[in-house]
Amino acid sequence: xxxxxxxxxxxxxxxxxxxxxxxxxxxxxxxxxxxxxxxxxxxxxxxxxxxxxxxxxxxxxxxxxxxxxxxxxxxxxxxxxxxxxxxxxxxxxxxxxxxxxxxxxxxxxxxxxxxxxxxxxxxxxxxxxxxxxxxxxxxxxxxxxxxxxxxxxx
Ligand SMILES: [Ca+2]
Numbered sequence: 225x226x227x228x229x230x231x232x233x234x235x236x237x238x239x240x241x242x243x244x245x246x247x248x249x250x251x252x253x254x255x256x257x258x259x260x261x262x263x264x265x266x267x268x269x270x271x272x273x274x275x276x277x278x279x280x281x282x283x284x285x286x287x288x289x290x291x292x293x294x295x296x297x298x299x300x301x302x303x304x305x306x307x308x309x310x311x312x313x314x315x316x317x318x319x320x321x322x323x324x325x326x327x328x329x330x331x332x333x334x335x336x337x338x339x340x341x342x343x344x345x346x347x348x349x350x351x352x353x354x355x356x357x358x359x360x361x362x363x364x365x366x367x368x369x370x371x372x373x374x375x376x377x378x
Pocket of ligand 1: 323324325346348
């Protein structure tokens with residue numbers, strides 16, 4: 225369970241209510257920025273990963289693909305930041321990554337093996353066209369969890 229503070233709201237992300245969007249058509253793959261915008265247009269956000277259990281779940285779900293996650297280099301603060309503002313509490317960098325190849329790799333993809341039983345992260349040029357995973361923001365309103373098209377009000 226992950227809780228983070230928005231400007232005036234507390235959003236609650238529960239693993240069992242995560243809803244994922246995953247595109248596999250080559251013609252519809254997107255840059256990190258376009259993928260992020262696509263998620264926002266759905267009332268969602270690029271997925272963040274905070275545990276090995278979430279890592280394994282997402283890897284199986286999106287097996288055999290390379291896809292954007294919500295992690296991006298933060299040139300202002302240094303290090304990496306999740307789109308949803310949560311803390312970087314779990315990492316799964318591949319061997320030698322992040323390597324910022326040719327100084328042009330600011331965004332992070334998650335790569336999963338064909339059967340999804342193994343995955344790792346790689347920093348990549350943000351303009352590369354990849355699959356992506358969105359997760360819906362969930363808002364707790366009077367003990368009910370609303371997880372679709374959250375607009376900031378109950
Ligand atoms: Ca890299």
